[in-house]
Amino acid sequence: MSKANRQPIPLGPGLLFAGTAIGVSHLVQSTRAGADYGLIMVMFIVLANVLKYPFFEFGSRYAQVTGKHLIQGYAKRSPYFLYLYALGLLLTMFTVTGTVTFVTAGVLQLLLPIPINALWLTAGLLLFAIILTQVGKLKALETLMKVMGVVLIVCTLLAFVNVLKHGPSFSQTAQWDTSNLFSHPSFLFIIALMGWMPTAVDLSTWNSIWTVEKIKKEGAISLPRVLAEFRLGYWISAGLAVCFLYIGSYIMRGSGITFSNNAVQFTQQIIALFTQALGEGWYYIIAITAFITMLSTSLTVVDGYSRSLSATYSLLWPQGIAGINRLFPWLVSACGLLVISVWGSNIKTLVDIATSLSFLIAPAIALMNHQLIFSAEVPIHAQPSRWIKIWSISGIIFLILFAVAYVVSFLL
Numbered sequence: 001m002s003k004a005n006r007q008p009i010p011l012g013p014g015l016l017f018a019g020t021a022i023g024v025s026h027l028v029q030s031t032r033a034g035a036d037y038g039l040i041m042v043m044f045i046v047l048a049n050v051l052k053y054p055f056f057e058f059g060s061r062y063a064q065v066t067g068k069h070l071i072q073g074y075a076k077r078s079p080y081f082l083y084l085y086a087l088g089l090l091l092t093m094f095t096v097t098g099t100v101t102f103v104t105a106g107v108l109q110l111l112l113p114i115p116i117n118a119l120w121l122t123a124g125l126l127l128f129a130i131i132l133t134q135v136g137k138l139k140a141l142e143t144l145m146k147v148m149g150v151v152l153i154v155c156t157l158l159a160f161v162n163v164l165k166h167g168p169s170f171s172q173t174a175q176w177d178t179s180n181l182f183s184h185p186s187f188l189f190i191i192a193l194m195g196w197m198p199t200a201v202d203l204s205t206w207n208s209i210w211t212v213e214k215i216k217k218e219g220a221i222s223l224p225r226v227l228a229e230f231r232l233g234y235w236i237s238a239g240l241a242v243c244f245l246y247i248g249s250y251i252m253r254g255s256g257i258t259f260s261n262n263a264v265q266f267t268q269q270i271i272a273l274f275t276q277a278l279g280e281g282w283y284y285i286i287a288i289t290a291f292i293t294m295l296s297t298s299l300t301v302v303d304g305y306s307r308s309l310s311a312t313y314s315l316l317w318p319q320g321i322a323g324i325n326r327l328f329p330w331l332v333s334a335c336g337l338l339v340i341s342v343w344g345s346n347i348k349t350l351v352d353i354a355t356s357l358s359f360l361i362a363p364a365i366a367l368m369n370h371q372l373i374f375s376a377e378v379p380i381h382a383q384p385s386r387w388i389k390i391w392s393i394s395g396i397i398f399l400i401l402f403a404v405a406y407v408v409s410f411l412l
Helices: 013-020 024-037 039-066 070-077 079-111 118-135 137-166 184-195 201-218 223-252 265-280 280-316 324-373 386-411
Strands: none
Touching: 013 137, 013 201, 013 280, 024 039, 024 223, 024 265, 024 280, 024 324, 024 386, 039 184, 039 201, 039 223, 039 265, 039 280, 039 324, 070 079, 070 118, 070 184, 070 201, 070 280, 070 324, 079 118, 079 201, 079 265, 079 280, 118 223, 118 280, 137 184, 137 223, 137 280, 184 324, 184 386, 201 223, 201 280, 201 324, 223 265, 265 280, 324 386
């Protein structure tokens, strides 16, 4: 075996992807799905993870093969691709940045010995993210994500195993009951759940950007190693989503408690019920797990949106203002903080809006990624296999059907 083949998988972009994915979609949406609907929701979580997979893999594959990220590919393929991506970016980035960081601040409040206003904590976390990404660059973010990733996986699996060992905490209705799935509110929740499961399809550009940056800094990385690293991060995030669903179902379903529509308060309810079920000794493990879950997302969201905005701006205005790209992390963070300061009391509505918008633009992004990876720009030998192509087409059809159904549900 050659020295190149013995090299370890270069944990980086795939780990950052997992950090992005394991956030609101897992801690809030997956847990709420289990609490409100039971284990029947596992089919939607699995379906979303499986059918979205090709479009995220295409980002890593395209970056390794061409040396360019997906946004550059959009611009080369068609200016309309770039305009559509830019529109989706503007519609979601401030709401998503503010929302995930505000939820992170809400969890952090539970760990601090003195009360601090959530809005101030949000501002502090955003400042930390800016400093980490601008001073430490990608290397510092990767290093921190490795540490947090190990802690998160261990704590989540410990909690999951203990939940299974203790069994359901309350007298429950059937875990596989489908009678409540066909109402209009349930359908809207399913759309929101799948919109960010494992994360929004438009965030596939981030993985391609991180992969390009990794290759620039560390030299050539073979396609099999790039894909192996991405798949590791992707399927870890998918597995943890199922763990959070079980935790929500076993700990919260049938409790008789009215769960808050506020994502921060809902997260605090999760921690309180979890502690009640497993004992006070679990409190800090649960709270730290929740905090790391959200902090990893907050950090990667600031970095990912800043890089995407910078890339989009540079392509739309090649002769733009010199050095303005350094201001984008501040712009993304400041606008995210503004969104929360104005609409923070309606945090669940913000989450549902952001996830729903992500789901509505997902078919277009998926189609763009599909066309790019099967274009003449990518050599035949580096293109995905025929069965992944079929998988991708199936995913596009799935996303289109659900997006149409979502629009129709508002018109009827």
